[in-house]
Amino acid sequence: MSIFGLALDIGFFAAAVRLAIPLLLGTLSELTAERSGTLNLGIEGMMLAGALAGFSTAAATGSLWLGVLAAVCTGMAIGAIMAILVVFLRLDQTVTGLGVSLAATGLVFYSYRLGFGETSTPPSITPFGTIPIPFLSDIPFIGPVLFNQYALTYIAYLLVPVMTFVLYYTPIGLALRSVGENPQAAAAAGIDPLKVRFFSLVVAGGMAGLAGSYLNLAAFGSFTFGIVAGRGWICLALVVLGRWNPIACAAAAFLFGAVDAFQLRLQTSGSIDLPYQLFLALPYVATLLAMIFNSRRTAGPAALMQPYDAEQR
Amino acid sequence: MSDQIPVLVLSGITKTFGKTVANSSVSLEVKRGEIVGLLGENGAGKTTLMNILFGLYRADEGKVFVEGNEVNIATTADAISLGIGMVQQHSHAVSRHTVLENLMLGLPGKNGFLDRAFALNRLKEIADGYGLRLDPSRVVSTLAVGERQRLDIIRALFRRARVLILDEPTSVLTPQETEGLFSALRSLQADGVGIIFISHKLNEVMAITDRIVVMRRGKVVADVVNDKTVTSVTLATMMCGHEPDRVQRIPHTRGDACLVASEVVLQRDEAKKAAHKINLTIHSGEILGVAGVSGNGQVALAETIAGVARAAHGSISIDGDIIENPSPRRMQQAGLSYIPEDRIGAGFVSTMPLKDNMVLSRFSYPPFSRAGWIDWGKVLSFAESQIAEYDVRPPDPQMPVGLMSGGNQQKAIVARELAFSPRVLIIAQPTRGLDVSAIAFVQRSLITLRDAGCSIMLISDDLDEIFQLSDRIAVMYEGSIIWETPIEQATVASVGLAMNGSNPALTEARA
Numbered sequence A: 001m002s003i004f005g006l007a008l009d010i011g012f013f014a015a016a017v018r019l020a021i022p023l024l025l026g027t028l029s030e031l032t033a034e035r036s037g038t039l040n041l042g043i044e045g046m047m048l049a050g051a052l053a054g055f056s057t058a059a060a061t062g063s064l065w066l067g068v069l070a071a072v073c074t075g076m077a078i079g080a081i082m083a084i085l086v087v088f089l090r091l092d093q094t095v096t097g098l099g100v101s102l103a104a105t106g107l108v109f110y111s112y113r114l115g116f117g118e119t120s121t122p123p124s125i126t127p128f129g130t131i132p133i134p135f136l137s138d139i140p141f142i143g144p145v146l147f148n149q150y151a152l153t154y155i156a157y158l159l160v161p162v163m164t165f166v167l168y169y170t171p172i173g174l175a176l177r178s179v180g181e182n183p184q185a186a187a188a189a190g191i192d193p194l195k196v197r198f199f200s201l202v203v204a205g206g207m208a209g210l211a212g213s214y215l216n217l218a219a220f221g222s223f224t225f226g227i228v229a230g231r232g233w234i235c236l237a238l239v240v241l242g243r244w245n246p247i248a249c250a251a252a253a254f255l256f257g258a259v260d261a262f263q264l265r266l267q268t269s270g271s272i273d274l275p276y277q278l279f280l281a282l283p284y285v286a287t288l289l290a291m292i293f294n295s296r297r298t299a300g301p302a303a304l305m306q307p308y309d310a311e312q313r
Numbered sequence B: 001m002s003d004q005i006p007v008l009v010l011s012g013i014t015k016t017f018g019k020t021v022a023n024s025s026v027s028l029e030v031k032r033g034e035i036v037g038l039l040g041e042n043g044a045g046k047t048t049l050m051n052i053l054f055g056l057y058r059a060d061e062g063k064v065f066v067e068g069n070e071v072n073i074a075t076t077a078d079a080i081s082l083g084i085g086m087v088q089q090h091s092h093a094v095s096r097h098t099v100l101e102n103l104m105l106g107l108p109g110k111n112g113f114l115d116r117a118f119a120l121n122r123l124k125e126i127a128d129g130y131g132l133r134l135d136p137s138r139v140v141s142t143l144a145v146g147e148r149q150r151l152d153i154i155r156a157l158f159r160r161a162r163v164l165i166l167d168e169p170t171s172v173l174t175p176q177e178t179e180g181l182f183s184a185l186r187s188l189q190a191d192g193v194g195i196i197f198i199s200h201k202l203n204e205v206m207a208i209t210d211r212i213v214v215m216r217r218g219k220v221v222a223d224v225v226n227d228k229t230v231t232s233v234t235l236a237t238m239m240c241g242h243e244p245d246r247v248q249r250i251p252h253t254r255g256d257a258c259l260v261a262s263e264v265v266l267q268r269d270e271a272k273k274a275a276h277k278i279n280l281t282i283h284s285g286e287i288l289g290v291a292g293v294s295g296n297g298q299v300a301l302a303e304t305i306a307g308v309a310r311a312a313h314g315s316i317s318i319d320g321d322i323i324e325n326p327s328p329r330r331m332q333q334a335g336l337s338y339i340p341e342d343r344i345g346a347g348f349v350s351t352m353p354l355k356d357n358m359v360l361s362r363f364s365y366p367p368f369s370r371a372g373w374i375d376w377g378k379v380l381s382f383a384e385s386q387i388a389e390y391d392v393r394p395p396d397p398q399m400p401v402g403l404m405s406g407g408n409q410q411k412a413i414v415a416r417e418l419a420f421s422p423r424v425l426i427i428a429q430p431t432r433g434l435d436v437s438a439i440a441f442v443q444r445s446l447i448t449l450r451d452a453g454c455s456i457m458l459i460s461d462d463l464d465e466i467f468q469l470s471d472r473i474a475v476m477y478e479g480s481i482i483w484e485t486p487i488e489q490a491t492v493a494s495v496g497l498a499m500n501g502s503n504p505a506l507t508e509a510r511a
Helices: A010-035 A043-061 A064-088 A093-116 A142-145 A151-169 A171-181 A183-186 A195-218 A232-241 A248-270 A276-280 A282-297 B046-053 B074-081 B100-104 B116-129 B145-158 B175-190 B202-208 B234-240 B266-274 B298-305 B328-333 B343-347 B355-357 B376-389 B406-418 B436-451 B465-470 B491-497 B504-510
Strands: B006-017 B018-029 B033-041 B061-066 B069-070 B086-089 B163-167 B194-199 B211-216 B219-225 B257-265 B278-283 B287-293 B313-318 B336-339 B425-426 B455-459 B473-478 B480-486
Touching: A010 A043, A010 A142, A010 A151, A010 A171, A010 A195, A010 A248, A043 A064, A043 A093, A043 A195, A043 B033, A064 A093, A064 A195, A151 A171, A151 A248, A171 A183, A171 A195, A171 B018, A171 B100, A195 A232, A195 B491, A232 A248, A232 A282, A232 B194, A248 A276, A248 A282, A276 B069, A276 B465, A282 B234, B006 B046, B018 B033, B018 B046, B018 B061, B018 B194, B018 B406, B018 B480, B046 B086, B046 B194, B074 B086, B086 B145, B100 B116, B100 B145, B100 B355, B100 B406, B116 B145, B145 B163, B145 B175, B145 B266, B175 B194, B175 B202, B175 B313, B175 B491, B194 B202, B202 B234, B211 B234, B211 B465, B234 B436, B257 B298, B257 B455, B278 B287, B278 B455, B278 B480, B287 B436, B287 B465, B287 B491, B298 B336, B298 B425, B298 B455, B328 B336, B336 B406, B343 B406, B355 B376, B355 B406, B376 B406, B406 B436, B425 B436, B436 B465, B465 B491, B480 B491, B491 B504
Parallel strands: B033 B194, B033 B211, B086 B163, B163 B194, B287 B455, B287 B473, B336 B425, B425 B455
Antiparallel strands: B006 B018, B006 B061, B061 B069, B211 B219, B257 B278, B257 B313, B473 B480
16 A cells, blocks of 8 residues: 555544644634633643543543543633743743643642552553434445444534634624733723733643543543643644634644554554654654744744733833 | 712822822722823822732722722733723733734633633624724834724733723823724723723813812812813813913914925935935924824934934024034034934933033033133122022922922923024923923923024924914925915814824815
8 A cells, every 4th residue: 555545544633633632622722812812721631631531530430421521620620820920920920831831730749649559550440432314324435434433533523613603703802802912902992901812821731631532531541641741832823823713723633533544554554664652753753844934934822821901000 | 970880999009119109199980981081190009009900019008999899900900801901001012922922911811822712703703893903914103003903902902901090191192193083982981881081182081071170289189070160271270279371372473484494305215215315494483383193203303403413414504594404413513403202311411510511512612611621600600690590499400300200301492402592492391291380491492482483393292382482384294394384274174184193284185
């Protein structure tokens, strides 16, 4: 089979969608934070914490949905902590975000050892099964690719139009976008920029937690320390690639899901004799290339990374 | 209208920032349909007071009453719901959003949706009622400065403001736009809106207001009805606490051409080369005033001539010598001094002592430096003599510049640049943010320098200052000089036209 022949069957595209979903959820999370003016570098840590919270809750209770709930709540809690630091205390967003990610990662490792001990075989759960959507899944090609997926996948699909609608057609969305562009203007219109940024980060945290839980409750069925593997960082780039627009961001996420699926195929096909680690690096290289070709032309929210201080003189 | 309950009363407002007392027990009232002028120098506490009223700052002490009831204004949302609207000095609109989005910002919406129909309807009411028109679909960044201000006024009316605060609304407008603003204010007044008009321009305050409140150093020092007894001299005296001394321009015979810029194209306009060639000559002993609405290339022109920015095209000469590859150092060696608008950012290292700053661009040359060593004794004696001559306060050469007041920083930078008798001086916004006595001092220094034969390019947003000091006026519009004339032939109206982009010479010829 040639390299291009690898990438043309239904199985490939279904895998691409499966791999795109955590990126999609993470990208929408980052988009929410950035549109309100906060660069959320805590996303990697939030995803990992969400993954562990989801997995351990599911393992303990036997309910996958309780696991999802725990993941979302954990993400929201970390989002709230991040918001207190960067929104109310106005700490540097870059340093704080990295700190939150590192701290969350450390805590996850610690809690995992505490809860599961040193095991040679990682504990596993029975993950979500796929649910074919009646009629839609019968559409040739598109059906099995898009509509024979997990419940969490369908939630992620729905979030794209919901986010678009909220951002562009509701007072809340207008307030959020305005705070990210010009918090002084929002304040002059009677909106509290700090409150808006706080809630944006909490919601962003919830979505990042959801993205994390997808990884082991739907995709893998087990928890490993490397489960997030830099997907949070990739989401930062995807937001730029998608120009802070939910639909374009979704497209970017699916494109990268495809790149990821492609490298997996390359690894297993054995048609090219190279160390598999090289293929693993492919999505990250693609991220850099996308940034090079795209980011020079784009401008993010004007007040991104600028703390808001009402009595600044 | 004196028998009515005032729509707004401020009583005993006090606000401090650290050690600075911005407002000290300030009281003020506004009646329905009354325009109150709030007058004061920069730093008198006008803007702080209004920011407290609008919920942007919290007062340390004092009470606010709206239509007789005491109110607590903790946030801007409180102020808006009480019917207080504010048009801030610099437009606070989201520039990437449309006019309509900016108007809907902060409105509750309908059933969770943005209520476009309501907003469009209200916009039409305001257009019909007050003649304030704006295309709702335009993106704010494409609006001119005057249109942005109109947006801010419409936004306040949108929320049914009963009290409208305008903070130095005319500082960004051309004289014609100011007239338009005034007629809108009069129709609001007729509708019963109480207006607070903040300004430091005496003639405008006298033209539009019913009553004038003067603030000085955080306190109200006068509250007078604006009738025939009020003159600009009495107001200015109340503002600064003593009779103002106004610098008068005395005509002066100019010498030979000194600074010549020929076919200069500013960097930012490289794309549209043909339309934007600047030819400029300043003779020795002449002040050329460069007017224009801010942001039309004045800063780029100053930086290009000073060698800070590279010209995309063209050449600059001083006394007939073309300066090749201009850089700040080369221009300085050719006899040019540049005092930028942002004196702390571009003119000083604010954490370093005054004496070091006094030799900032010259410490590596004699007499301050010999064989690679700085002669600190020379530096200190130079700094002390300049401090004394220009009355820089406090007279402490070891004082970090950042701790000095704006007026004294400007005196120090003028002292530094004038010490070496430059052939050419480029100075931008020389008196912005200064008090009356510092303004007079700086302006007089410029006149003295001109009489000594220096060519001066004076860039200022303050038209009064341009008329007061210049021998010739050039008006910049969209990166080029659109009109140039001797001061005797310029009028405020003609300069205003040129600031709007139409050449008065052509307009008059057509008329």
